[in-house]
Amino acid sequence: MRHLMNPLDFSVEELDKLFALADDIEKDPTKYAHKCDGRILATCFYEPSTRTRLSFESAMTRLGGRVIGFSDAASSSASKGESVSDTIRIISCYADICAMRHPKEGAPMVAAEKSLIPVINAGDGGHQHPTQTLTDLQTIRSLHGDLNNFTIGLCGDLKFGRTVHSLINALVRYEGIKFIFISPEELKIPDYVTDMLREKGIPFQEVIRLEDVMPELDLLYMTRVQKERFFNEEDYVRLKDFYVLTPEKMELAKPDMLVLHPLPRVNEISVEIDDDPRAAYFKQAQFGVYVRMALILTLLGLA
Amino acid sequence: MRHLMNPLDFSVEELDKLFALADDIEKDPTKYAHKCDGRILATCFYEPSTRTRLSFESAMTRLGGRVIGFSDAASSSASKGESVSDTIRIISCYADICAMRHPKEGAPMVAAEKSLIPVINAGDGGHQHPTQTLTDLQTIRSLHGDLNNFTIGLCGDLKFGRTVHSLINALVRYEGIKFIFISPEELKIPDYVTDMLREKGIPFQEVIRLEDVMPELDLLYMTRVQKERFFNEEDYVRLKDFYVLTPEKMELAKPDMLVLHPLPRVNEISVEIDDDPRAAYFKQAQFGVYVRMALILTLLGLA
Amino acid sequence: MRHLMNPLDFSVEELDKLFALADDIEKDPTKYAHKCDGRILATCFYEPSTRTRLSFESAMTRLGGRVIGFSDAASSSASKGESVSDTIRIISCYADICAMRHPKEGAPMVAAEKSLIPVINAGDGGHQHPTQTLTDLQTIRSLHGDLNNFTIGLCGDLKFGRTVHSLINALVRYEGIKFIFISPEELKIPDYVTDMLREKGIPFQEVIRLEDVMPELDLLYMTRVQKERFFNEEDYVRLKDFYVLTPEKMELAKPDMLVLHPLPRVNEISVEIDDDPRAAYFKQAQFGVYVRMALILTLLGLA
Structure with missing residues (x-):
């Protein structure tokens, strides 16, 4: 299992493959319209970022997958004092992949360590936004x-x-x-x-x-x-x-x-x-x- | 491409057709259950309106389509100073149709001018709620x-x-x-x-x-x-x-x-x-x- | 039609059947992946509870159903003075089943009385969380x-x-x-x-x-x-x-x-x-x- 924390996590060769895949999706979107049937993306946004969140949700939806999640910390369990590590363990029971946005640098990395599903860093403070x-x-x-x-x-x-x-x-x-x-x-x-x-x-x-x-x-x-x-x-x-x-x-x-x-x-x-x-x-x-x-x-x- | 800003945007004859279609949907909903497969509705609600938002989301869902969006301005990019025109250009990349609610009169009209997808005015201040x-x-x-x-x-x-x-x-x-x-x-x-x-x-x-x-x-x-x-x-x-x-x-x-x-x-x-x-x-x-x-x-x- | 307000609403025998069904879902999830195709769950959360809400949304999604809803009272019609009874009558037009979380004891019960769809109490104050x-x-x-x-x-x-x-x-x-x-x-x-x-x-x-x-x-x-x-x-x-x-x-x-x-x-x-x-x-x-x-x-x- 692999996460994306930093844009350099992928080698140039791996990025080439990823971009070629993006090209193919652009050319023939219907070929991919059911690739994620039955899969769930959790968008865990501890601070609002509509553009990034909707981009992920549109992406998962165009692959046939479904989305659950929260769009700010107030509506998350963080307000009850739960750690990011515990939250991701729970989210791992609910979803197949997670995009996490967090105001604290490194929070998605901490989550990834305990996660049973791939975690994508969707922006962590002033740190990374791969x-x-x-x-x-x-x-x-x-x-x-x-x-x-x-x-x-x-x-x-x-x-x-x-x-x-x-x-x-x-x-x-x-x-x-x-x-x-x-x-x-x-x-x-x-x-x-x-x-x-x-x-x-x-x-x-x-x-x-x-x-x-x-x-x-x-x-x-x-x-x-x-x-x-x-x-x-x-x-x-x-x-x-x-x-x-x-x-x-x-x-x-x-x-x-x-x-x-x-x-x-x-x-x-x-x-x-x-x-x-x-x-x-x-x-x-x-x-x-x-x-x-x-x-x-x-x-x-x-x- | 056509938008709905004002209830008078449609002629009486066009409304007749729309209402007849609504009748048919009522009579035989399963016939329409997959008409919007693969399509995405964006609900861009710059002020909360649960009833209207859920009505749109239920409608799109019952057509087989998917929904992405936001339910208040705080979780939108508006809080970062983005114009409605820019937001709709971005939303046009994420969705196939947009329902927009805004506290300012005319905002959905401004959006419609720049939009690449149909925009429905879901209420703009005291102005219209078609x-x-x-x-x-x-x-x-x-x-x-x-x-x-x-x-x-x-x-x-x-x-x-x-x-x-x-x-x-x-x-x-x-x-x-x-x-x-x-x-x-x-x-x-x-x-x-x-x-x-x-x-x-x-x-x-x-x-x-x-x-x-x-x-x-x-x-x-x-x-x-x-x-x-x-x-x-x-x-x-x-x-x-x-x-x-x-x-x-x-x-x-x-x-x-x-x-x-x-x-x-x-x-x-x-x-x-x-x-x-x-x-x-x-x-x-x-x-x-x-x-x-x-x-x-x-x-x-x-x- | 039946609601779930209290964990004792189901007899021991009924629970046995429910748990056996849960066992079977665990063993063979793909058998259930389309059981709720075309059905809609409304998650009406008058106070935030991410864990419970996402658990319901994951459950409905894994059954092939769709989810609409709200995650806190601010974005609900409650802020306009609407009663829970009226809200559920409207939600009955939008969805096929409802999970309701409310800070007031008994609110989901009041809703259930007027509802045209099954209501699940997803926690009502310090009262029940079946x-x-x-x-x-x-x-x-x-x-x-x-x-x-x-x-x-x-x-x-x-x-x-x-x-x-x-x-x-x-x-x-x-x-x-x-x-x-x-x-x-x-x-x-x-x-x-x-x-x-x-x-x-x-x-x-x-x-x-x-x-x-x-x-x-x-x-x-x-x-x-x-x-x-x-x-x-x-x-x-x-x-x-x-x-x-x-x-x-x-x-x-x-x-x-x-x-x-x-x-x-x-x-x-x-x-x-x-x-x-x-x-x-x-x-x-x-x-x-x-x-x-x-x-x-x-x-x-x-x-």
Whole structure:
């Protein structure tokens, strides 16, 4: 039995198989419509995350399986003082696979140790959110055509952004990738990341303004810049527009550059860009369903 | 692709077809038990409404479809600042049809504009609640036998009652209907409604006491009179009993008069009337399921 | 039509049939995987209880049926002042069977009176929780091999523990059972229970320390001792360890003694005991699913 705690739990070869399966599901969904007949997914969400929860529920449902679960801690037994280890032992009696979201780092790992069924980490605090990373990879792979040989700009809050760190860690296993980090000083990528890139000999660049590097990018991964992160109002006002993607900035980009975003977006991507064929962020949500379908099949041994 | 935002979105002829389909579902439910196999309904409820949500979920389930969703805003991405437009784009990747309830008027309309799947307005603030109106119409049609030629009394809060206004707007498209409005002065039907009726030459009457018109009615549509609506306690005490339906008042009614109520009821219909064969309000809930089944089939192009 | 309000609603013979059905479901689950195709269970939980709710949902799902419902009162129509009687009339239009949890004693009984579908009491305040009792009985029956002829220790809060009282009431209908009550003075078993046992001539014993009786027990039913229940801190500190099950105490027990617990546990059973083959509390959760499957089939007339 196998769990998914970290996007690096799968080797590049295993991911290749998973993504190929997601491709096949996309091409021929009816072939998979009954693969999970009689199987139950438990969605154990100790904090709300509608997008992620519904993506899992849609995935399991499209495989013919059923879903039970809870969507916040208040309606869980945690409020009665039960440990995550005990809860998963019980859930193991009720379901065949579990997706767990928890505000505490490592909680899904603790659960996995006692679980009798596969556990998927659906986000644990600021730590890991592996199915988001798998979704990002499959989106790049499907729309850009390859997980090797491109220049990717990561823009916004690169200091606290969990999805950004996970994506970098996942991408360094591929070839020919150049990273460009676009962020204010306050939110720049942590040193341990750039140290790691240097050590591996992977090229990267750090800039403040998105416009300066726009023409070079094959992929642009946007994230939200929250006002609270800034030390002073003045800096925020001076810098915030650098991290808002507008049609003007898109004019500087390559005609086939792709824009990704883990969503939800607030205002960091202008809605005028939604109809630009380079906007890939809503398609990402669709790839997220296929990837989760492939993951459920794989962990249940039905792939 | 088509949405349902307003009960008037469908023409009288289209409603006839919808209601005939609901009839057939009622008669032969097993014929429809697998019509939505493999389809997913998303119930996006930004405010709780158990009755409406469960009615939709029961409808989709009885068609063989599956349901995903959320039952209040706290567990939605709205709490992270996501717009309804973005949410529906994502939901479009997860589901095949969406029922949306929102406290803000017009929110489902905004969603429908960006949606890739049919959206049903399941109530938007004090604005519209079209599936309640379709339920009311189908109840009248099924139990009274015709949507033309009757006298209907509308009783209680006619000023703020959303369901009352929608029902009137829907009924003026039929023939030979007389409206009797029964309410305290403070809660009487708005002028724009009576102006519209005058303009169309549709007969109506306004009275204070239910007893005064009871013998004339073919249908009585009850609503709740809330104490908070009154200007002073004195008026409330003096008037409140006029708007409580009792067995005594039912004695004045025709032997085949039907009592409807959008529910939930508090105390405006005595529970002693529940077993009166003229009480149609619980049957309404059943018709609500058939109508929603017919609506889902119609919007999915499966009718 | 039949409801389940109280564990004593079924005679010993009827329970035998129910448990035999649960046995068969355990042995050959695929035989039952489509028994409830097209049927809907409504889980109406007016207070959260994830374990019980998910157990019912898993049970119905494993029978091929579907589930709709709500998981707390806030998202129910109760917040709009609707009575339980009205709610169940509506739910009767949406579902084929209902499991109701309510903080008020007797609420499910009131619902059952007006319901058109079978109602299962899934816990009403401190009153009854019949499916927990059926689960306890089936666990004893399956793992001990018989519901007659054993010595059972009930340990912890015997004054307020609803599950303990229900289990005693259920067990007195069998033969050759001896009860040993292990609790602090403050939380000892109520007089009306011991009076009842005396009257029926059923042997029992009351002790303060678990160690004193451990070697005699065939079954040990643990419950939680809450600090708040004690009159003073001093007593709590002096006594609390008597009611924590440790590997040391387990050494005093028979090699085939079984440990049960209604769960959730906090710290009254050391986690080191989880891997002891005598630990039956997680298996209980599994039996709970089989028993609820058997109950749903029985009440729907599909057994």
